[in-house]
Amino acid sequence: MSPLPIFHRLPHATFSSFFLSLSQVGSSKTSVAFLNAFKSIPTSEDIIARIGLWWQLIRAVVLLPVFKFLVVLCLVMSVMFFVEVMYMGIVVLYVKLFKRKPEKIYKWEAMEDDVECGSASYPMVLVQIPMYNEKEVCEQSIAAACKISWPSNRIMIQVLDDSTDPASKELVKRECDRWSKEGVNITFEIRDNRNGYKAGALREGMKHSYVKQCDYVAIFDADFQPDPDFLHRTVPFLIHNPKLALVQGRWEFVNAGQCMMTRLQEMSLSYHFTIEQQVGSSTFAFFGFNGTAGVWRISALNESGGWNDQTTVEDMDLAVRATLRGWKFLYIDDLKVKSELPCSFKALRNQQHRWTCGPANLFRKMAVQIIRSENVSLWKKWYMLYSFFFMRKIVAHILTFCFYCVILPATVLFPEVTVPKWAAFYLPSLITLLIAIGRLRSIHLLAFWVLFENAMSLLRAKALVMGLLETGRVQEWVVTEKLGDTLKTKLIPQVPNVRFRERVHLLELLVGVYLLFCGIYDIVYGKNTLYVYLLFQSVAFFVVGFGFVGKYVPASSYLA
Numbered sequence: 399m400s401p402l403p404i405f406h407r408l409p410h411a412t413f414s415s416f417f418l419s420l421s422q423v424g425s426s427k428t429s430v431a432f433l434n435a436f437k438s439i440p441t442s443e444d445i446i447a448r449i450g451l452w453w454q455l456i457r458a459v460v461l462l463p464v465f466k467f468l469v470v471l472c473l474v475m476s477v478m479f480f481v482e483v484m485y486m487g488i489v490v491l492y493v494k495l496f497k498r499k500p501e502k503i504y505k506w507e508a509m510e511d512d513v514e515c516g517s518a519s520y521p522m523v524l525v526q527i528p529m530y531n532e533k534e535v536c537e538q539s540i541a542a543a544c545k546i547s548w549p550s551n552r553i554m555i556q557v558l559d560d561s562t563d564p565a566s567k568e569l570v571k572r573e574c575d576r577w578s579k580e581g582v583n584i585t586f587e588i589r590d591n592r593n594g595y596k597a598g599a600l601r602e603g604m605k606h607s608y609v610k611q612c613d614y615v616a617i618f619d620a621d622f623q624p625d626p627d628f629l630h631r632t633v634p635f636l637i638h639n640p641k642l643a644l645v646q647g648r649w650e651f652v653n654a655g656q657c658m659m660t661r662l663q664e665m666s667l668s669y670h671f672t673i674e675q676q677v678g679s680s681t682f683a684f685f686g687f688n689g690t691a692g693v694w695r696i697s698a699l700n701e702s703g704g705w706n707d708q709t710t711v712e713d714m715d716l717a718v719r720a721t722l723r724g725w726k727f728l729y730i731d732d733l734k735v736k737s738e739l740p741c742s743f744k745a746l747r748n749q750q751h752r753w754t755c756g757p758a759n760l761f762r763k764m765a766v767q768i769i770r771s772e773n774v775s776l777w778k779k780w781y782m783l784y785s786f787f788f789m790r791k792i793v794a795h796i797l798t799f800c801f802y803c804v805i806l807p808a809t810v811l812f813p814e815v816t817v818p819k820w821a822a823f824y825l826p827s828l829i830t831l832l833i834a835i836g837r838l839r840s841i842h843l844l845a846f847w848v849l850f851e852n853a854m855s856l857l858r859a860k861a862l863v864m865g866l867l868e869t870g871r872v873q874e875w876v877v878t879e880k881l882g883d884t885l886k887t888k889l890i891p892q893v894p895n896v897r898f899r900e901r902v903h904l905l906e907l908l909v910g911v912y913l914l915f916c917g918i919y920d921i922v923y924g925k926n927t928l929y930v931y932l933l934f935q936s937v938a939f940f941v942v943g944f945g946f947v948g949k950y951v952p953a954s955s956y957l958a
Contacts (some may be wrong), residue, residue: 465805465812472801473821475793480825482789486677487832493680500679500730505638509630517549521637523629524612524696528558528599530592530877532620533566535738540573542623542736544582547630554608555584558599560592594705595875596689597712601705604696612696619690621738623652631733632693643698643725644717646675647691647733653741659948660739661843662850663746667739668837672731674790679729682778684721686757686786689713691735698725708763710875711756718764721782724773740878743901743948747857748876754858757791758865759872795862799855802826803909803939807916807932810924822928849938850947856906856939901945910939 440448492498500506511517525543529536543555557574561567567588574586589602600617603609614636618624624647632645648671654664678685689712699705702720709715717727740746768774768782809817830848834841864870917932941947 462812462814465808466815468800468805469809469815469817472797472805473818475797476801476821476825479789479793479797480829482785483829483832485785486673487835489677489680490673490835493676498680500635500728503680504635504642504728506634507638509634517552520549520552521613521633522611523548523553523633523693524609524615525553525555526558526600526603526615526617527556527620528560528596528603528617529566529570529620530560530596531563531566532561532877533563533569535621536566536570537573538623539618539620540570540577540584543618544577544580544584545626546624546628547626550581550583553583553629554612555582556587556603556606556609557584558587558603560589560595560599562592594707594712595710597705597707600712601707604699604704609696614693615696615699616693617690618735619737622649622690623736624691625735628733628735629693631730635728636693636695639726639728641724641726642728643695643702643720644687644727645693646679646685646688646727646729647735648672648675648729648731649688649691649737650734651739652736653738656739656741657948658843658846659743659746659850660741661840662847663739665834665837665840665843665847666851669833669835671729672835672837673833675729676731678781678786679727682781683726683728684778684782684786685717685727685729686711686714687717687727691737695725698723701725709756709760710752710873711760714757715760715764718760718768718782721778722767722771722774741949742879743942743945745879746948749878750854750857751861751871752875754791754795754861755865755872755874757787758862759868760865761787761791762866762868792862792866795855795858798852799859802852803855803913803935806928807913807935810916810920810928810932813925849935850942852935853906853938853942856909860905903943903945906939906943910936910943913939 509520511519525546527539527543540555540557546553555577557570559567559570561570571586574584577584585606585608587603587606589599592598594601604615609615614633616624616629616632628647632647635645636642649667651660651664651667654660675685675688698720699716702716702723702725704716705712706715706719721727740749765783765787768779771779774782806817806822809815830844834844834847840847861871864872913932913936917929917936920926920929920932
């Protein structure tokens with residue numbers, strides 16, 4: 399038997415087969431066979447060629463079909479989201495053109511002293527102000543609540559202080575005592591634990607005996623400053639419309655111009671109030687309670703089960719449960735309440751995590767109850783499940799990150815797949831313009847807003863997954879830092895270099911590298927100008943990834 403055929407097969411055999419074949423041949427032929435065998439071992443070029451063939455096979459059989467499916471899925475979601483935004487735009491346009499103000503839809507009569515009863519004709523109102531280590535803003539919020547125009551014997555201001563910082567607690571108590579001496583009916587309430595966080599504090603506050611005398615409860619977070627006429631503009635709606643459970647005001651931001659990040663936040667939140675809340679109120683009398691700047695009918699609150707801490711969005715949870723009981727809500731767009739936007743990136747990330755994770759988790763827990771509810775019409779159920787939860791709380795976040803930050807950039811690597819211009823450019827442009835209607839004075843920042851929202855979409859996508867799967871930080875509650883006038887009155891100390899590590903967000907940096915690679919690849923091999931978007935978006939991810947957003951305020955800078 400000739401040894402040569404054996405050695406020609408060596409590149410596909412094991413080393414043990416190789417040495418076995420050597421033992422089967424004569425020593426005189428061994429050297430020749432050995433040399434012939436090594437001549438047939440593949441070179442580095444051969445290995446690279448084989449890897450290339452395997453890659454092309456995997457790419458054609460596995461990656462390309464999967465990528466095509468993902469593109470189609472994203473296109474479907476894009477159309478769905480566009481239809482949703484158009485629907486909301488049409489509703490808002492109808493409300494504006496036909497001047498469908500709340501006073502035209504619901505009965506409203508100004509409050510006046512009764513000739514015989516005097517101020518006794520006014521209902522008793524409880525004002526709750528939950529706080530947690532917020533000495534930077536506590537004085538202004540307590541002062542604003544105490545200046546609300548309402549008969550002093552018909553209002554009770556309840557400050558719910560969960561502070562763990564003794565200095566903060568002492569300051570809040572001192573402020574309450576000061577207003578009490580001026581004749582304001584104000585109480586300072588504390589508890590020995592923080593169970594349930596804000597929901598737990600509000601729930602405990604409702605258990606006090608004096609609350610039984612109250613008909614309505616107004617809630618303001620520690621950084622909110624209502625105007626004196628707030629109750630006069632809201633309570634009459636509840637008095638004359640027994641089916642109304644909630645009247646919600648709009649947030650107005652005192653520090654919107656503090657930095658670029660606050661300006662961009664203002665654009666997003668203005669859209670939320672001007673469009674989303676307005677649409678929910680005008681069509682199905684349902685929207686998510688914003689947790690503050692609103693007045694509840696106490697009987698409706700109690701009938702709905704009170705405050706529940708099963709999720710980190712206790713306000714939205716209560717709104718859903720009240721709606722399933724048949725109650726209606728009213729949003730007043732021109733009722734503005736001053737508040738503060740987070741100006742540090744860390745505070746914004748914590749807030750956005752909670753605002754994304756919480757609704758997703760609530761959807762997981764309440765979807766079946768919404769479907770089974772007998773007090774809600776079929777159309778209202780559809781609005782709650784599809785428009786309110788699925789489109790705005792889930793699809794919007796998935797689409798923003800997966801399509802615009804992952805799939806669309808990857809099309810430069812898969813030239814066989816073409817994304818239509820209407821999906822890559824026209825629809826996003828129209829959606830962005832519709833969103834910009836909420837804050838026209840900031841329209842010149844539209845490009846920055848798009849890049850920033852896309853860069854934040856990774857954080858929201860992670861939070862969304864945690865909420866839907868109920869894992870990770872799903873129950874994490876971090877109070878959003880409020881700095882009040884701290885940044886105006888105190889110098890921020892220089893931060894040591896070691897602090898730099900606290901600002902770095904690795905996943906955002908990795909996405910930035912991915913987008914940069916796709917952009918460069920498109921410049922070298924591409925046939926379109928997608929690289930313009932990719933390079934700018936990669937810069938946005940790098941800026942966010944390195945934490946060069948907002949004002950970096952270390953804890954020591956706002957501690958006394």
